[in-house]
Amino acid sequence: MTPVATTAEDTATNKRPHSRTPPGVWLRKNLFSTWYNTLLTLVFGAFFLWAILALIRYLVNVDTEIIRVNLRLYMAGRFPSEQLPRLWAGIFVACAGVGLFSRAVVRKSEAKAKDAGLEFERSTIGDLVRRFWPLGLLIIFTLSFTETITPTLLTLTALAVGIFSYWVAGALPGFIIVRLWVIPLVATIAFYLAIAGFGGVGWDLWSGFFLNLVLTTAGITLAFPLGLVLALGRRSTLPAVRYLSVTYIEILRGVPMITLLLMGAFALGFLIPGDRQFSLFLRILIAIVLFQSAYIAEVVRGGLQSVPQGQVEAAQSVGLSPWKTMRLIVLPQALRNVIPAMVGQFISLYKDTTLVLIVGLLDLLRAATISTSQPEFVAQGLERVVLPFAALFFWVGSYVMSRESRRLEKKLGVGER
């Protein structure tokens, strides 16, 4: 939905025609050019054929009853069933937030392009489908396991809320468009209130795939700024700040994440004086943020080092203060240069949220594995059903993130100088 401000040059390169070769020629040239290429083609062809047949046999034999029965456990875990409407309310709020935010972003870039006298290319429904089809398929696939029509209707409502918010955001006052961050902030507060506020469900009961999503989102939003500060601290001219950052980064990077999670669960309590204790959810979130921020700091440091010294000198000679030089000149370029590595870190954070199962939190993976020990499903080897099911959720999320990162890279013109 985010627009792309294109210049004439960009469109020219995008529309460069591909030269097409006839399939027969292509086959001969690429697969059967020499005797050893022919041999490799045959061997690997046979292997792939065998693998695909095995996969089909596996999928056909699968009895998905266990997924049908446990879908709520997988998605929402121990979330009390009488409180489920609150979870849906939370989803609606999230959809509204996304709708408002994306329209606001579109409006901002539109204004910017207009300001610069450039043509503004609005993305189409087709673009959206191309970008998010794995997500759409996953939702449809998940809904196909539901027993009643209600979840489907609610999902459609959520979609409608998103579209409606997008439309509404066309009328948002200008001062919000200038301060885009207001929208996610308000949405986050509303989301929390919808689920936990006024006698709702506190985060210690948040579980299932919902827990993975919350931990990922909160983890990224908190670990990224902390990592940024650490990276800047590591480059600070003040020795105290520098050594503190280096020590933090090197200690946390040298510890396995599982150790940190276990410490968060069992040891962090002893470090905090007084009777007041953080809940397990918070302690685990802290452990994740501490761990990931150290890695993010190193990614950012790589980015900072990739910005040539001449950029700093140019900024200084214009009279920019050190802080403005960092904020307006170095950081934008540094972060742009490390988008792929940064998103890689986010993807690994997303997948690592499954590790919380070792401290007893009920995430999607844990829910999937315990469902196979229910009396009616025990000892039937149903792990072969539920594990791929759980894996699919992580794969889709990771894949969409990685594609979006590539899109962002292209949009911001990484490598163009």
Next chain:
Amino acid sequence: MTDETVFADATQVAGSSELMIELQGVDKFFGDFQALKDIDMRVGKQEVVVVIGPSGSGKSTMIRCINRLEEHDSGRIVVGGIELSDDIKNIQEVRKETGMVFQQFNLFPHLTVIDNITLGPRQVRNMPKKQAEDLANDLLVKVKIPEQAHKYPGQLSGGQQQRVAIARSLAMSPKVMLFDEPTSALDPEMIKEVLDTMQELAESGMTMIVVTHEMGFAREVADRVVFMADGEIVEVGTPEHFFMNPTEERTKLFLSQIL
């Protein structure tokens, strides 16, 4: 200037009497290596000083000391009445009044041409956006590329980029412009457009220190030519003196190698 004058040292200002830049006994070390040895130099208002010399002679280091991109180890540097010290406020003041053009342009690749130019006025001088953009457009006309305002530096030729860099410096309305080999990274056919821009700037009365290997420019535009070697100022004179009757052996050797 048509007279052929030799100056005893670089502290004698040609033409105008009002002092803009003063260096007194400036030393600069990189580790054990002494890059500048007891440099004394003065530059008067509206004067154009061209600094020449073999590579490694300290020319770039000297002008980089003038806006504190390099910190001098001893001696005094006074720019527009402000003495450079460790005080960041002083340094900022000097940098506001001093434009610098680099060999590698150093434009900000993530900003459009117009944003490159308005950045300083808006962020440092708190100029309103509209006013800064009008100023930028005027400057782009002055450097003869008004149509490139909304492109990114990467989409411009080297010569155009360097002219944007000049416009970016001028946007701060500096009292002094420093040029650090501004044409050395350019393809030959683009050198002229940049030199023309610099010449116009000189004729408009800008105080300039130019480190360059362009002897044609030195001959035509300079009020004084300073020859540096091994971190020292070896010889100072009018272009006429310099290219007709250089006195020092090292100057003669250098000129014979490049001319």
